[in-house]
Amino acid sequence: MSVVEETRLDAKIPGGPIEDKWEKHQFEMKLVAPNNKRKFDVIVVGTGLAGAAAAASLAELGYNVTNLCIQDSPRRAHSIAAQGGINAAKNYPNDGDSVMRLFYDTVKGGDYRSREANVYRLAHVSNLIIDQCVAQGVPFAREYGGLLANRTFGGAQVSRTFYARGQTGQQLLLGAYGSLMRQVEHGKVKLFPRREMLDVVVVDGVARGVVARNLMTGEFETYCGHAVLLCTGGYGNAYYLSTNAKGSNVTAAWRAYKRGAYFANPCFTQIHPTCIPVSGDYQSKLTLMSESLRNDGRVWVPKSADDKRPATEIPDEDRDYYLERRYPAFGNMVPRDVASRAAKERCDAGYGVGETGMAVFLDFKDAIARDGEDVIHQKYGNLFHMYKKITDEDPYHVPMRIYPAVHYTMGGLWVDYNLESTLPGLFVLGEANFSDHGANRLGASALMQGLADGYFVAPYTIANHLAGRQLPRVTTHHPAFQESLVDSRNRLERIRNVNGERSVDSIHRELGHIMWNDCGMSRTAQGLNDAIDKITALREEFWQNVKVLGKGEALNQNLEHAGRVADFLEFGELLARDALERQESCGGHFREEHQTAENEAMRDDENFCHVAAWEYQGTDSPATRHTEPLTFETVKLTQRSYK
Amino acid sequence: MSSLKLTLKVWRQPSRDEAGQFHTYHLEDVSTEMSFLEMLDVLNENLIAQDEEPVAFDHDCREGICGMCSLMINGQAHGPDNETTTCQLHMRHFRDGDTIVIEPWRAKAFPVIRDLVVDRSALDRVIAAGGYVSVNCGSAPDANAVLVPKTDADKAMDAAACIGCGACVAACKNASAMLFVGAKVSQMALLPQGKPERASRVLNMVARMDEEGFGNCTNTAECEAACPAGISLSNIARLNREYLKAALTAAN
Numbered sequence: 063m064s065v066v067e068e069t070r071l072d073a074k075i076p077g078g079p080i081e082d083k084w085e086k087h088q089f090e091m092k093l094v095a096p097n098n099k100r101k102f103d104v105i106v107v108g109t110g111l112a113g114a115a116a117a118a119s120l121a122e123l124g125y126n127v128t129n130l131c132i133q134d135s136p137r138r139a140h141s142i143a144a145q146g147g148i149n150a151a152k153n154y155p156n157d158g159d160s161v162m163r164l165f166y167d168t169v170k171g172g173d174y175r176s177r178e179a180n181v182y183r184l185a186h187v188s189n190l191i192i193d194q195c196v197a198q199g200v201p202f203a204r205e206y207g208g209l210l211a212n213r214t215f216g217g218a219q220v221s222r223t224f225y226a227r228g229q230t231g232q233q234l235l236l237g238a239y240g241s242l243m244r245q246v247e248h249g250k251v252k253l254f255p256r257r258e259m260l261d262v263v264v265v266d267g268v269a270r271g272v273v274a275r276n277l278m279t280g281e282f283e284t285y286c287g288h289a290v291l292l293c294t295g296g297y298g299n300a301y302y303l304s305t306n307a308k309g310s311n312v313t314a315a316w317r318a319y320k321r322g323a324y325f326a327n328p329c330f331t332q333i334h335p336t337c338i339p340v341s342g343d344y345q346s347k348l349t350l351m352s353e354s355l356r357n358d359g360r361v362w363v364p365k366s367a368d369d370k371r372p373a374t375e376i377p378d379e380d381r382d383y384y385l386e387r388r389y390p391a392f393g394n395m396v397p398r399d400v401a402s403r404a405a406k407e408r409c410d411a412g413y414g415v416g417e418t419g420m421a422v423f424l425d426f427k428d429a430i431a432r433d434g435e436d437v438i439h440q441k442y443g444n445l446f447h448m449y450k451k452i453t454d455e456d457p458y459h460v461p462m463r464i465y466p467a468v469h470y471t472m473g474g475l476w477v478d479y480n481l482e483s484t485l486p487g488l489f490v491l492g493e494a495n496f497s498d499h500g501a502n503r504l505g506a507s508a509l510m511q512g513l514a515d516g517y518f519v520a521p522y523t524i525a526n527h528l529a530g531r532q533l534p535r536v537t538t539h540h541p542a543f544q545e546s547l548v549d550s551r552n553r554l555e556r557i558r559n560v561n562g563e564r565s566v567d568s569i570h571r572e573l574g575h576i577m578w579n580d581c582g583m584s585r586t587a588q589g590l591n592d593a594i595d596k597i598t599a600l601r602e603e604f605w606q607n608v609k610v611l612g613k614g615e616a617l618n619q620n621l622e623h624a625g626r627v628a629d630f631l632e633f634g635e636l637l638a639r640d641a642l643e644r645q646e647s648c649g650g651h652f653r654e655e656h657q658t659a660e661n662e663a664m665r666d667d668e669n670f671c672h673v674a675a676w677e678y679q680g681t682d683s684p685a686t687r688h689t690e691p692l693t694f695e696t697v698k699l700t701q702r703s704y705k
Numbered sequence: 706m707s708s709l710k711l712t713l714k715v716w717r718q719p720s721r722d723e724a725g726q727f728h729t730y731h732l733e734d735v736s737t738e739m740s741f742l743e744m745l746d747v748l749n750e751n752l753i754a755q756d757e758e759p760v761a762f763d764h765d766c767r768e769g770i771c772g773m774c775s776l777m778i779n780g781q782a783h784g785p786d787n788e789t790t791t792c793q794l795h796m797r798h799f800r801d802g803d804t805i806v807i808e809p810w811r812a813k814a815f816p817v818i819r820d821l822v823v824d825r826s827a828l829d830r831v832i833a834a835g836g837y838v839s840v841n842c843g844s845a846p847d848a849n850a851v852l853v854p855k856t857d858a859d860k861a862m863d864a865a866a867c868i869g870c871g872a873c874v875a876a877c878k879n880a881s882a883m884l885f886v887g888a889k890v891s892q893m894a895l896l897p898q899g900k901p902e903r904a905s906r907v908l909n910m911v912a913r914m915d916e917e918g919f920g921n922c923t924n925t926a927e928c929e930a931a932c933p934a935g936i937s938l939s940n941i942a943r944l945n946r947e948y949l950k951a952a953l954t955a956a957n
C-alpha cells in the first residue's frame with residue numbers, strides 16, 4: 063500500500079513566547095459585538111463536558127445555540143462516568159506545582175507527540191475551570207478547614223487532582239448541565255435529545271449544518287447554523303469491549319471526516335491498566351477502577367508462576383510488586399501506558415492470577431492497616447461497592463483483580479490552535495479532537511481538556527470564524543441539506559435491506575476481537591496487516607449478511623447500533639493503517655519492532671515527531687496521510703523515564 | 706459460576722400510541738455472573754435469530770452512574786438488590802426456574818415510547834426551572850475564596866449523587882418527584898454558592914414539578930427504598946422546610 067505524504071498542515075500557532083501565546087491570540091482574534099451575537103446560530107453536537115460547557119457558554123454570550131445528544135437527557139453523556147478527578151495547576155497543597163509543571167508533565171506524559179502551544183494553554187486555563195465549577199456548586203472534596211482537597215494521579219509527583227468522591231465526572235457534568243438547562247429555560251439553547259447526528263452539511267466549503275435522526279420516531283431532521291461544534295467523544299468502542307458507555311461511537315467524527323475533516327493519529331488509543339477483567343463471552347462492557355486507587359493500592363503478582371495459594375495467604379516475600387521494582391521513582395503511579403504494558407508482560411509470562419490468568423492484584427491491605435478501613439471507605443467507597451457488585455468479592459478483605467482495558471482515545475479529528483478542523487466552520491472539542499494528549503493521556507486530564515475547550519477556548523476562537531468569514535444566509539432548504547439527508551437515509555435503508563443472517567452485535571464483537579488482538583496493547587507490522595485484511599472481510603460480510611429487524615420510522619435500537627458498527631468497520635481499518643505507518647513506539651502505541659533492551663517504548667523522533675492526519679479520498683481509494691511536524695521549544699525531547 | 710433457566714414476562718409496546726401487552730419468553734443457560742442487561746442482550750440475540758424484533762430498553766454507561774437504565778423488575782424499580790441500578794444488578798440474585806416480570810417505569814409524567822423505554826424529559830424541565838446556580842462562565846472568584854465546611858460539602862455531595870433515573874417516581878404510588886427535587890434543592894441549599902437563589906429555586910422547581918404532572922408526596926418512603934444512589938428521605942424533609950420558608954418570605 064502506498065502512502066503519499068502531502069501538504070504540511072498549518073496549526074496556526076501564534077508567535078511569541080509560550081507563556082504569552084494565548085493572551086496575545088485572544089487580543090488579536092476578531093470579536094463579535096454583543097448585539098451581533100444574536101444574529102449567529104451555532105450547532106453544538108454533544109452534551110458531555112465539552113458540549114454542555116460550550117453550549118452553555120456560547121448561549122451566555124448571546125449566540126443562538128442548537129444542541130443535540132443521543133441520550134434521553136444531556137446529563138447522561140458519557141462524561142458522567144468519569145471517576146477519579148480533574149487536574150489543575152492551583153498549587154493549593156504548596157508542593158511545587160505550577161502552570162509550567164502541569165504543561166511539562168502533560169507533554170512528557172504524552173510521550174512528546176502533542177502540540178506544545180495547545181498543552182500550555184490547557185494548563186493555563188486549568189485554574190479557571192476549578193473556579194467556575196466551584197461557583198456552580200460542584201461539591202468537590204474538602205479538608206476540615208473548608209479548603210479544597212487534592213490527590214495524586216499517575217505521571218505526576220505533585221497533588222493537583224480535584225475530585226468529588228469517585229464521581230468527579232458526574233459532578234462536573236451536572237454543573238455544566240445546570241448551566242445548560244438555565245440557557246434552555248432562557249430560550250437561548252434549543253435542546254434536541256435522542257438525536258443522532260449522521261452527517262455534516264457543507265455549503266460553499268463551509269460547515270453549515272447537520273443531519274440527524276430522531277431516535278424516537280426514526281425521522282430525519284436537518285439543522286442549520288453558522289458554525290458546527292462536534293463534541294461527540296471518543297471511539298474506544300471500535301474495540302467492542304471498553305470502559306466507554308455503550309452509545310459512544312465514531313459516527314459523528316467519521317461523517318465529518320468523509321466531508322473533509324482530517325482524522326489525526328487514530329492509532330493513539332489508551333489502554334487503562336486498572337479495569338475489572340473479562341469474565342465471559344456475554345460480557346457487554348468493561349468497568350474501570352479509577353486510577354486514583356493506585357494512590358493507596360499496590361500492584362503485584364506472585365513471584366512464582368506456580369503459586370496457587372489464595373492472595374491473602376501469600377506473604378510479602380513471595381509477592382512481586384513489579385511496578386515498584388521496575389520504576390522505583392514513580393512506583394505504582396507510573397503513567398497508564400507503562401502500567402498496562404507491565405501488567406500484560408507479567409500475564410504473558412505466566413504470572414497472571416484469577417481463573418483466566420489474565421489479571422493482576424491491586425491490594426489495599428497496607429493502606430487499610432495504615433489508615434484504617436474508614437479512611438479508605440471515604441476515599442473509594444463507591445468504587446469498592448461497584449467492584450463487589452460485579453465480582454461478588456470484597457476488596458476490603460481480598461485484593462482486587464484487575465487487567466487493562468480500552469479506555470480513551472487520544473486520536474481524533476485534526477484541529478488547529480483554534481480547535482477548527484480542516485473543514486472550515488467545523489470545530490471539534492473534547493475527546494473527539496486529537497490535540498492535547500499526544501500518544502498517552504495522563505489521568506484527570508480529559509475532564510480538564512473537555513471543560514477547557516468548552517468554557518474557555520471555543521467561545522473565543524469561534525468569533526474569529528463568525529466575524530472573519532463571509533457567511534451568506536443559508537436555510538435547510540438549500541440543496542446541500544437535502545442531499546445529505548437523502549444520503550443518510552439511503553445508507554440506513556441499505557443496512558435494513560441486507561436481510562442477512564448475522565446479528566449486529568456478533569459482528570461488532572468480532573471486530574472488537576480483531577482490534578484488541580492486533581491493534582491493542584502491542585502491535586506488529588504482521589498483525590496490523592492481518593487486521594486490515596480481516597476488517598475488510600468483515601466489512602464485506604456486514605454489507606452482505608447483517609440482519610436488522612424492524613422499521614426505520616420508529617425507535618429501533620438495533621438499526622442505530624448497525625449504523626455505528628458500519629462506521630467502526632471503516633474506521634478500524636484506518637486505525638490499523640495509521641498504526642502500521644507509525645514505525646516507532648510512543649505512549650499507548652507500542653510497536654514490538656521498536657523497543658529498548660528493557661522493553662520500554664522507543665520513539666523515533668527523527669522520522670515520526672509529527673501528527674499524522676488522514677484525508678478521505680472516497681470509498682475506493684486509500685486515505686492520504688498528511689503530517690504536521692511537532693516542534694519542542696520549551697520541553698526538551700528526551701526518552702521518558704519513570705525510573 | 707452456575708447457570709439459570711428463566712421465564713421472562715416482558716412488556717412490549719410498539720409505540721407511544723399503541724397498546725402494550727406482556728410477552729413470555731424462556732431463556733436457558735443464563736450465567737449468574739451476567740448483569741441483568743447482559744441477560745436481556747442474550748434474550749435479544751435469541752429474538753433476532755428467531756426473526757422477532759428485539760426488546761427496546763434504555764441503557765448507556767452500564768456502571769450505575771448515567772441514570773439511563775430503568776425497568777420495574779418483579780414490581781421493584783431497578784430490581785431486588787439494594788442501592789443498585791438495573792445495569793449493576795447481577796443474575797446471582799435470581800434462582801433457577803424463576804419467573805421475572807419486566808415492565809417500564811409507570812408514571813403519568815413518563816409516557817412509554819416503546820417497550821421498556823420511557824420519556825423522562827420532564828425531569829430535565831424541572832431542573833431547568835432552577836436546579837443550578839446562575840453564574841456565567843468567566844466571572845467566578847478563586848475557588849478557595851469561599852470556605853465550605855467539610856460536613857456541609859459532604860452532605861451536599863450525598864444529595865448531589867442523584868443519577869436522575871426516575872426510580873423514585875416509578876416506585877411511588879403517587880408518582881411524586883419529591884426525592885429528585887429534594888436532592889437538588891438540598892445540594893444547593895447546603896452550599897454557600899447556592900444561597901442567593903435559595904428561595905426562588907425551591908419555589909420554581911416545585912411549581913414546575915406540579916405542572917409536569919408528578920404527584921404529591923404522602924411519605925411512604927418507597928422512593929428512598931428504590932433509589933440506587935442512596936438519596937435519603939431527609940432531602941424531602943429539607944425540601945419541605947426550604948419551601949415553607951421561601952413561601953412565607955414570598956407572602957411577606
Ligand SMILES: Cc1cc2nc3c(=O)[nH]c(=O)nc-3n(C[C@H](O)[C@H](O)[C@H](O)COP(=O)(O)OP(=O)(O)OC[C@H]3O[C@@H](n4cnc5c(N)ncnc54)[C@H](O)[C@@H]3O)c2cc1C
Binds near residue numbers: 144313492
Ligand atoms: C469510566 C471512565 C472514567 C473516566 N475517568 C476520568 C477521570 O477521572 N478523569 C478524567 O480526566 N477523565 C476521565 N475519563 C475520560 C473522560 O471522561 C472523557 O474523555 C470525557 O468525559 C469526554 O468528554 P466529551 O465531552 O469529549 O465527550 P462525551 O462525554 O463522551 O460526550 C459525547 C456527547 O456526544 C453525543 N454524541 C456522540 N455521538 C453523537 C452523534 N452521532 N449524534 C449526536 N450526539 C452524539 C453524546 O450523546 C454525548 O452527549 C474517564 C472515562 C471513562 C470511560
Ligand code: FES
Binds near residue numbers: 767772775
Ligand atoms: S446504564 Fe447507566 S446507570 Fe444503568
